[in-house]
Amino acid sequence: MSGATSPIALSISCDGVYDHARWSEGPSGGSGETGYVILAYGVSSGTFNTTALANGATQSAVGIFLDAAETQPVVGGATFGWFAFQYESINNSTVGPRVPVGPQASISCPGGAVSIAGNTSIQGVINAHAAGTNYCLTGTFSGQTVTPHVGDIITCAFGAILDGGGSAANAFVGPSANVTIQNCIVQNYIPANQHGVIDFRTNGIAGLNTTLKNNEIRSNTGVGANFEGGSNIVANYIHDNNEEGYACGGSNVAMTDNHIYHNNPSSNVSFGWEAGSGKCWATVNMIFNYNEVDHNYGPGPWWDTMNQGFVVEYNSVHDNTAGGILVEVSYDGTVAYNNVQNNAVMTGNGNSS
Numbered sequence: 471m472s473g474a475t476s477p478i479a480l481s482i483s484c485d486g487v488y489d490h491a492r493w494s495e496g497p498s499g500g501s502g503e504t505g506y507v508i509l510a511y512g513v514s515s516g517t518f519n520t521t522a523l524a525n526g527a528t529q530s531a532v533g534i535f536l537d538a539a540e541t542q543p544v545v546g547g548a549t550f551g552w553f554a555f556q557y558e559s560i561n562n563s564t565v566g567p568r569v570p571v572g573p574q575a576s577i578s579c580p581g582g583a584v585s586i587a588g589n590t591s592i593q594g595v596i597n598a599h600a601a602g603t604n605y606c607l608t609g610t611f612s613g614q615t616v617t618p619h620v621g622d623i624i625t626c627a628f629g630a631i632l633d634g635g636g637s638a639a640n641a642f643v644g645p646s647a648n649v650t651i652q653n654c655i656v657q658n659y660i661p662a663n664q665h666g667v668i669d670f671r672t673n674g675i676a677g678l679n680t681t682l683k684n685n686e687i688r689s690n691t692g693v694g695a696n697f698e699g700g701s702n703i704v705a706n707y708i709h710d711n712n713e714e715g716y717a718c719g720g721s722n723v724a725m726t727d728n729h730i731y732h733n734n735p736s737s738n739v740s741f742g743w744e745a746g747s748g749k750c751w752a753t754v755n756m757i758f759n760y761n762e763v764d765h766n767y768g769p770g771p772w773w774d775t776m777n778q779g780f781v782v783e784y785n786s787v788h789d790n791t792a793g794g795i796l797v798e799v800s801y802d803g804t805v806a807y808n809n810v811q812n813n814a815v816m817t818g819n820g821n822s823s
């Protein structure tokens with residue numbers, strides 16, 4: 471390490487047994503410890519030095535000394551048990567979406583796309599064409615549910631809306647794979663909890679490799695978007711959905727550059743069960759990078775059970791009522807370089823604070 475040391479104030483929640491915390495200027499493992507802090511039971515604070523690295527980041531580690539039996543904390547004990555804390559400063563300009571989110575006027579329908587005007591039956595037109603067709607939607611479509619063919623690409627001209635009218639459950643559903651939906655506004659649908667407005671996952675309607683790009687999914691019940699393995703979820707604005715913004719499972723899902731905001735807005739669904747920004751289960755090699763996740767009533771992004779090999783980097787996660795980033799009964803993941811602040815402002819079931 472190089473450079474001068476500087477203090478960082480940390481709050482540590484102790485469980486009433488492991489209450490001797492020690493700070494270190496070295497990496498986890500014990501080298502370079504330079505002092506210890508005695509913390510009271512409950513929640514206490516300590517100031518810990520961190521050392522500037524050559525690349526401008528800072529690093530430290532916090533842990534506890536235990537007796538030889540590893541049952542009681544003692545000053546200068548035989549065993550050092552690390553909290554595995556690491557702090558690295560990052561430039562805030564590197565976190566969150568790198569591109570404009572939601573529908574964009576600059577996104578146009580591809581040449582040769584089949585045009586579908588407002589309140590025409592989208593399904594009727596799709597049924598009259600082969601799989602893998604490009605479609606261009608213009609205007610407003612009320613109360614429609616669409617089951618695309620394999621490989622269909624559905625682009626909304628800027629301002630086009632699919633409106634469930636408070637009666638239709640889904641806007642788009644599987645089981646077709648390799649479907650792309652982009653630049654659409656999807657609103658006022660009423661799926662049940664754990665079911666998606668755009669749903670390629672539940673109730674036998676799974677479809678792999680879904681691409682959702684630059685959509686605005688807003689003001690629906692249930693889940694904004696529910697998707698399976700191989701899906702690519704990019705630059706969507708997912709907000710004000712009654713339960714949560716997204717849900718997913720499977721291998722090689724990628725969520726990048728999305729804004730996931732203010733879901734479960736009326737706190738109608740318990741975030742101790744499933745609500746807030748979104749939850750994924752049993753994923754393999756999922757990527758969740760460069761998203762902004764904020765002001766959800768519940769936790770930020772949540773990996774719930776049997777997730778393996780996930781990468782969660784360069785996200786801005788802030789002002790969610792429960793924990794910022796939740797990883798539950800999962801392994802071999804990387805969570806790094808995120809800006810996580812002002813979360814867990816409420817206590818209660820489901821709050822990791």
